[in-house]
Amino acid sequence: EPEVTQTPSHQVTQMGQEVIxxxxxxxxxxxxxxxxxxxxxxxxxxxxxxNNEISEKSEIFDDQFSVERPDGSNFTLKIRxxxxxxxxxxxxxxxxxxxxxxxxYFGPGTRLTVT
Amino acid sequence: AQxxxxxxxxxxxxxxxxxxxxxxxxxxxxxxxxxxxxQPSSGEMIFLIYQGSYDQQNATEGRYSLNFQKxxxxxxxxxSxxxxxxxxxxxxxxxxxxxARQLTFGSGTQLTVLP
Numbered sequence: 001e002p003e004v005t006q007t008p009s010h011q012v013t014q015m016g017q018e019v020i021x022x023x024x025x026x027x028x029x030x031x032x033x034x035x036x037x038x039x040x041x042x043x044x045x046x047x048x049x050x051n052n053e054i055s056e057k058s059e060i061f062d063d064q065f066s067v068e069r070p071d072g073s074n075f076t077l078k079i080r081x082x083x084x085x086x087x088x089x090x091x092x093x094x095x096x097x098x099x100x101x102x103x104x105y106f107g108p109g110t111r112l113t114v115t
Numbered sequence: 116a117q118x119x120x121x122x123x124x125x126x127x128x129x130x131x132x133x134x135x136x137x138x139x140x141x142x143x144x145x146x147x148x149x150x151x152x153x154q155p156s157s158g159e160m161i162f163l164i165y166q167g168s169y170d171q172q173n174a175t176e177g178r179y180s181l182n183f184q185k186x187x188x189x190x191x192x193x194x195s196x197x198x199x200x201x202x203x204x205x206x207x208x209x210x211x212x213x214x215a216r217q218l219t220f221g222s223g224t225q226l227t228v229l230p
Contacts, residue, residue: 031216043160045208045217056217091160095216103150104218106160 002026004107006092013082021077021114031086032075033093033104034067036060042088043091049075050097082114117142119207119221126226135182136192136224138207146212149190151181154204154223163205166190168212179228197228 005024012037025032034046048055066078075094075106079086089111093104118141128134140149166174166181174181174194182191190209194201204225208218 033217043208043218043220045219048217058217068209082193089158093160093218100146102216103162103165104216105162106152108159111158 002028002090004046004094004105006090006107006110008110009108010111010113012115015114016081017083017086019032019079019112021079021090021092021112023075023107024073025075025079025092025094026105027073029094029105030097031095031104032067032069033087033095035091035093036088037091037105037109038085038088041070046077079112082112084114087114117144117211117219118148119195119209119219120207121207121221121224123220123224124222126224127229128194128226129229131196133193133195134197134226134227136194136205136207138190138192140188140190140207142208142209142211144183144211148210148212148216149181149183150208150210151179151190151192151216152199152206152208152220154206156203160206164192194226198199199230202226202228 029079032049037099047057047061060096089109091109095102095104120139147168149166153161164176164179166183178195180193204223206223207221210216
């Protein structure tokens with residue numbers, strides 16, 4: 001069964017460093033998303049991406065964040081200068097395109113720890 | 116703006132019994148989707164079930180069913196014949212139809228199945 005994959009599973013970085021989180025969405029999906037979940041809290045939407053551009057973004061997704069689809073398979077989230085409060089689980093998700101609301105399939109997540 | 120409320124932070128159920136996890140929502144959108152996700156202790160987000168706002172019948176997927184009451188704005192998840200492996204955090208979520216399909220999550224319910 002096709003699945004969303006994410007690398008790395010765990011990333012430790014120092015405050016102020018840049019990190020890139022990588023995702024490979026399900027191959028026939030064209031909508032991609034990033035969410036984050038701070039430990040013990042609810043899952044929060046960051047950004048959605050369709051047709052090589054950002055479709056929507058939340059207020060969390062400020063200038064420190066960027067997304068890219070560098071090739072036909074990868075979808076990346078870059079945090080330019082990490083802060084302690086960026087420590088969280090980051091989930092990538094993908095969904096099909098079409099009318100109505102379609103289920104989003106999540107990857108296993110990348111746990112980011114900023115020290 | 117959309118809002119999801121899950122009022123049960125924790126629930127216990129005896130193995131083989133049914134359990135209902137509550138979810139209420141608020142939206143001004145005429146068309147939307149409602150979702151339930153399971154998050155085991157390992158952290159991944161597993162899609163369980165989807166209900167469209169215009170669907171006439173309640174969604175079912177194996178042991179999962181969604182009790183959709185549109186007038187009450189509720190979308191409760193019913194798990195029949197609980198198994199020990201059902202112990203996990205359960206999140207209710209919703210999205211708008213159309214191009215903006217970010218998921219808005221509730222705070223979750225921690226379900227513990229007792230042997």
